[in-house]
Amino acid sequence: MSRLLPSRVAPSRRLALVSLGSLVAACGGEKAPAADSTAAVPAPAVEALPPATEGFKVPESVRYDAALDAYFVSNIDGNPNQKDNNGAIVRLDAANPGTPVDVVRGGQNGVTLNAPKGMAIAGDTLWVADIDVVRAFDKNTGAVIATIDLAPMGATFLNDVAIASDGTVYITDTGIAFSATGELSHPGKDRIFAIAGGKPSIALESDSLLTRPNGIAWDAANARFVLASFGGPAIIAWKPGETTTTQLATGPGQYDGLEVLGDGRLLVTSWADSSLNVVANGALTRLKGDMEAPADIGVDSKRQRVAVPRFNAGRVEYVAIPK
Numbered sequence: 001m002s003r004l005l006p007s008r009v010a011p012s013r014r015l016a017l018v019s020l021g022s023l024v025a026a027c028g029g030e031k032a033p034a035a036d037s038t039a040a041v042p043a044p045a046v047e048a049l050p051p052a053t054e055g056f057k058v059p060e061s062v063r064y065d066a067a068l069d070a071y072f073v074s075n076i077d078g079n080p081n082q083k084d085n086n087g088a089i090v091r092l093d094a095a096n097p098g099t100p101v102d103v104v105r106g107g108q109n110g111v112t113l114n115a116p117k118g119m120a121i122a123g124d125t126l127w128v129a130d131i132d133v134v135r136a137f138d139k140n141t142g143a144v145i146a147t148i149d150l151a152p153m154g155a156t157f158l159n160d161v162a163i164a165s166d167g168t169v170y171i172t173d174t175g176i177a178f179s180a181t182g183e184l185s186h187p188g189k190d191r192i193f194a195i196a197g198g199k200p201s202i203a204l205e206s207d208s209l210l211t212r213p214n215g216i217a218w219d220a221a222n223a224r225f226v227l228a229s230f231g232g233p234a235i236i237a238w239k240p241g242e243t244t245t246t247q248l249a250t251g252p253g254q255y256d257g258l259e260v261l262g263d264g265r266l267l268v269t270s271w272a273d274s275s276l277n278v279v280a281n282g283a284l285t286r287l288k289g290d291m292e293a294p295a296d297i298g299v300d301s302k303r304q305r306v307a308v309p310r311f312n313a314g315r316v317e318y319v320a321i322p323k
Contacts, residue, residue: 049305052317053097057088059309059316061160061257062298063119063126065139069094071298071307072103072126072139073316074116081131081157081178087113089128089137094300097307097316104128104142111137111144118160118216118296122167129158129171134195150200156188160258160296162216162225164240169195170203172213174230190231192216194240204238209245215258215268215296228255228268235268235279251277251284257297259306261321267306269294276308276319288319 057077064071071092078084085107090100103126106113113130120127126139132155136146150158150171157174164170175188190210194203204210212231219226224239226248233253236245254272261267266279269291276288276297293311300307304321 047303049318049320050097052310052315053092053100054315055100056090056309056314056316058311059295059314060115060117060311061119061296062307062309062316063121064094064298064300064307065121066301068139069302071097071300071316072119072121073100073309074119074128076115076117078115079178079180079182080115080117082180083114083131085112085114087116087130089113089116089119089126089142092316094302097318102142103139104137109142111142112147117158118172120161120163120169122163122169127161127163127169129161132156132158134158134161134169134171134193134200146198148195148198148200150193153193153200153202154189155191155193158193159214160216162218164218164225165220165223167196168240170216170225170240171195172210172216172227174212174214175207176212176230186212192225192227192238203240204243206243209236214256217258217260217266219260219264221264226258226260226266228258230254230256230271235266235284249279249282249284251279256295257308259297259299261299262301267297267299267321269297269308276306278322287322291317 057075061074073090075088077086087106089104091103117129126137128135132151134148157176159172159174161171171193173191175190176186190207192204194201211229214230215228224237227236233250234247235249238245252270252272257269259267268277274292275286278285278287295309295311298307306319308317
């Protein structure tokens with residue numbers, strides 16, 4: 001989250017992101033090769049990245065769903081702490097992400113949705129962090145499935161959501177708040193909540209270990225979570241049930257989105273230097289800069305690209321993931 005948050009953010013000029021180019025190889029010669037000869041095979045063209053999708057209202061999170069081959073994008077549409085019931089979640093066709101389609105909208109069809117942030121998908125259920133409440137919707141119809149109020153447990157700023165292999169839902173609480181004028185404070189506690197069987201609990205609480213926890217992702221290969229904090233330079237790992245964490249890498253800090261790739265690398269965004277980064281073997285390397293206010297990312301595993309919501313610019317941009 002940024003320190004200065006306009007109540008509504010008009011999208012800036014359109015940015016078209018394209019791939020570095022098409023790779024073309026061809027064979028030449030005076031005669032066509034014989035049927036049994038070895039001929040060079042043209043290299044496949046590199047798929048062009050789609051242009052940025054515009055017109056969002058404070059987009060905070062993108063979640064890719066392989067089953068639908070679609071992106072879900074949460075829109076805060078106002079102050080991240082304000083309970084104004086005008087938040088929305090839209091869906092984009094990942095193959096052609098040009099036209100958002102409403103899935104859930106606050107104030108319609110009996111839905112309450114104030115300032116939706118991080119999301120996670122389990123089957124047909126879309127889990128959403130919404131200030132001090134965790135909401136679950138049918139990803140296909142937008143119907144309300146569950147509403148779990150964490151305010152009685154002191155939740156302040158529920159931020160990102162991830163699901164462990166046993167189906168337990170985990171949610172970070174950054175503990176911060178924004179005033180009506182965008183001033184940042186930290187009235188809450190740094191926590192990770194867990195929801196199992198519809199019942200919430202506090203899985204970990206520690207300002208010193210979590211330092212304003214923001215992005216969270218399940219690392220299935222190592223049976224642990226990885227966490228990116230907004231308040232410190234470290235990216236850490238944590239196993240449910242433990243009260244200690246392990247540092248994986250350090251970098252610019254003010255992290256937001258965090259995802260684990262199939263090969264074990266991590267992708268993480270940073271508000272500190274407006275960047276998208278790759279973490280591998282304990283080192284953080286910039287993948288793309290000049291991305292002011294990059295929020296919670298979603299990875300398209302089919303096309304090996306990452307969708308980056310630009311919180312203040314009102315757009316989602318697409319970046320190829322390097323091999």
